[in-house]
Amino acid sequence: MTAVEFDAPAGLTGRGAGVPLSRWAAQWGMAVLRLLRSTLFVGIPVVLIATIITYGLGALTDTNPAAQVLGETATPADIDRMNHYFGLDRPLVVQYLSWLGHALTGDLGRSYYTTLPVTDSISQALPVNLSITLLAVLIAVLLGGALGIGAALSGGGWFDRGVTLLCSAASTVPPFVIGIGLIVLFSVTVPILPSGGYVPFSEDPGRWLRFAILPAIALAVEGAVAIARQLRTSLVGELRENYxxxxxxxxxxxxxxxxxxxxxxxxxxxxxxLGYSIPQIIGAMVVAEAVFNLPGLGKLSLDAAGKGDIPVIQGVLVTMIGLVVVSNLLVNAALLRLTPHARRQQP
Structure with missing residues (x-):
């Protein structure tokens, strides 16, 4: 039998047949530069607008942080000294520009109430969000990938129909409802997992997983459904290609x-x-912290909001925006790596 020749698409190989190494490297370099440029072009304005809005909302409130910190026995002179210490006696624009300049060096200011550096509070809460978010993304990729591939290979069979029905049902349930259902099932009905709390991964990986698995699953379902649907559709199309x-x-x-x-x-x-799902997971983490009693950035920001602690709220906001920007950068880099033809889509 004579062998049949077929042309594989550009994504089949890392460099493509007949493409010189120098040209491939140039394409990759230009793609990375475009990726960084587009990320910074979107990320920097988002950070600036978000921080400006936060400062503006803080200025509209009638609360005086200095008076709240010092209590009812504080004299006007004491309040003036505290305002001067935190720089609250300066115009709002000057305050914002001063904070922005320090933030660029990693200094997010000090809490109005504890006077501790905001970066210290964030560094204690951030590992909770990072670890559970990463676990949720991993679950979403594995579960969504398995369901999408299985449905595509089933090709209209019972598994394909079952996945379609499951995804349709799961997409209508918000993460906090899934979280409550998981607690009822695995912490009350069949008490094999804790209903809340947190243990750092560095302290005990096994206990960390026991505490993290339920919130991670609750956060992963929506992303898994989206990945399964998209992968099933695109893979069915690829399986019909000539190659x-x-x-x-x-x-x-x-x-x-x-x-x-x-x-x-x-x-x-x-x-x-997946790039769209990660910011959703990061945002839903705030609700998951309340459901599963997690000491993350959401709890930190809620406590700060109740006290009017603007520096902490501002620091948490910038941190979460940074997480979204970095995650999008990583997803776009993975997209370029797995689909090399994307490097040539823009001039």
């Missing part, structure tokens, strides 16, 4: 064709969906 037919004729196994070729080309849209 897949040619690979079958050449005798390549189904697993090799799917996981070695088709999946890589179908992963682009799913990775894009």
């Amino acid at each position: 897949v037919t040619g690979a079958d004729v050449r005798g390549l196994t189904k697993l090799r064709v799917v996981f070695g070729h088709a999946l890589r080309n179908a992963a682009g849209p799913a990775i894009t969906v």
